[in-house]
Amino acid sequence: RNYRSRTECRGDIQRLNPSFLTIYESLIPPNEEKEKQKQLMALLDKHVKKEWPEARLFLYGSCANSFGFRKSDIDVCLAIGDADIDKAEILLKLADILKSDHLENVQALTRARVPIVKLMDPTTGISCDICVNNLLAVINTKLLRDYSKIDVRLRQLAFIIKHWAKSRGVNETYQGTLSSYAYVLMCIHFLQMRSPPILPCLQEMETTYKINVDNVECSYFDQVDKLQGFGSRNNETIAQLVWGFFNYWAHSHDYANDVISIRSGSLVSKRAKDWTRRIGNDRHLICIEDPFEVSHDLGRVVDKRSIRVLREEFERAAEIMQFDPNPCVKLFEPY
Ligand code: CTP
Ligand code: MG
Structure with a gap:
């Protein structure tokens, strides 16, 4: 099987929606x-x-x-x-x-x-x-919350991905895997890149919210109630998106050259950011740009050993999403 060119997901993917939605609902706080x-x-x-x-x-x-x-x-x-x-x-x-x-x-x-x-x-x-x-954390918290109001599929996807990461032991920054914050940025980026897009890029739109914190200018379009229905031309479901997310990080992402950037709503090159070499402890093996502190790579905690663990977990998840008769059990199996 040639994984790299895998573009078509299993025929019965929609059958998986109810299980993902049940898991999502069981995790929401009362x-x-x-x-x-x-x-x-x-x-x-x-x-x-x-x-x-x-x-x-x-x-x-x-x-x-x-x-x-x-x-x-x-x-x-x-x-x-x-x-x-x-x-x-x-x-x-x-x-x-x-x-x-x-x-x-x-x-x-x-x-x-x-x-x-x-x-x-x-x-x-x-x-x-x-x-x-x-305060930057307070502002990026608002940005994430604003994104979540645009399309419910972001919250569904991020809950499933965080639940997977916690179950599989890859949500431990002190062990070189990624923070929950990084996973949510990956989900936002993924939904900005769908075609048609499910999320817009709020930082590229007209500025309606602006604040200067620690010499960082934070500005974006925060009137998200005006963006209701933004993603409605795209009718992908949660099961398709989970499949697509894992497939992207397992087989399509260009780890050697690309940085994901929700600030620009696209990929940017490692070269443009000068993130091509190891500097000190920053190895830039998986690059996730912070939306406001743009010199900050959320992937900087990842080292030579943990990048292998992460990529193997993405591949395992993609494999399960493609072939397992009951992915919701296997996907979240404790490691
Ligand atoms: N944060 C940040 N930069 C990081 C990591 C975290 O600014 N490199 C801030 C973000 O505002 C984030 C908050 O710290 O929302 C908490 O981070 P984290 O614990 O990763 O995320 P939580 O959303 O609290 O996830 P969990 O449910 O796992 O506690
Ligand atoms: Mg926390």
Whole structure:
């Protein structure tokens, strides 16, 4: 069998839709969870405002980008105007303040790559990580959430891909595989590249939202309610898209030359970004451009060993999607 030229998927692909949709629905968080998150945020806000009246708290990551599963922890960003503050000092102070309430396991991890305060709220049962002034993450969270409002197939695809990655052990950045954030960018890119496209490129459209964060200009079209029905000329279903996603990363992506870029809604060349050589620990073996920090390759965690693991997993998944009589079992089998 010649995999590289595989362009046609199995004839019975549509038969698989109900199983994928059932899995998607089983992963969506119930509304009560949102309520509990709000309750915890209000509590945290009360404490923070007492010490720093000007400061603000933002949710970011999966609890706010619409790609979070049920029972996940929440990520919070404490925004304190001053850019030159000592983050460690703020976090130690924050931990002190929060310890005085009935919150549990309050810990300041000031030497982590992203320094945080961790805690658990026994009232809601939610665990939470609080970082300081990580506003780019708050903005890219909004971008992802805005994309998810345009076509429900993005949320369906991303849930399935994240569930697959977690089941197969390839969602572990400390082991050289990809973050959930990277997988969602891969899904957005994939849907921008369908023909006809299922998603537009919001950063190439008229600017309706603009903010400058850490000297990075973030701007894009955020009136996504005006884009309802954008993808309706394309009638691909979730099963076809899952098949296409794995087939792309297993057999079509040009790992040697291409960078996926949701910022430009297309592929860009590694050469144009000067990502052709290893520099320090950045090997650029799979290249995923951050939409705002464009010098940032989300694939930089991937090394010689883990790129093999990843590609073998893409190939395994593509194989299952093409030939397995019941892909939904095999695909998510624990590794
Ligand atoms: N983030 C980022 N740059 C990265 C990794 C993460 O800016 N290289 C930010 C993004 O805002 C992302 C958030 O951190 O939404 C959390 O990242 P991650 O844990 O990968 O994603 P989650 O959506 O929280 O996924 P999970 O459900 O696995 O927790
Ligand atoms: Mg997370």
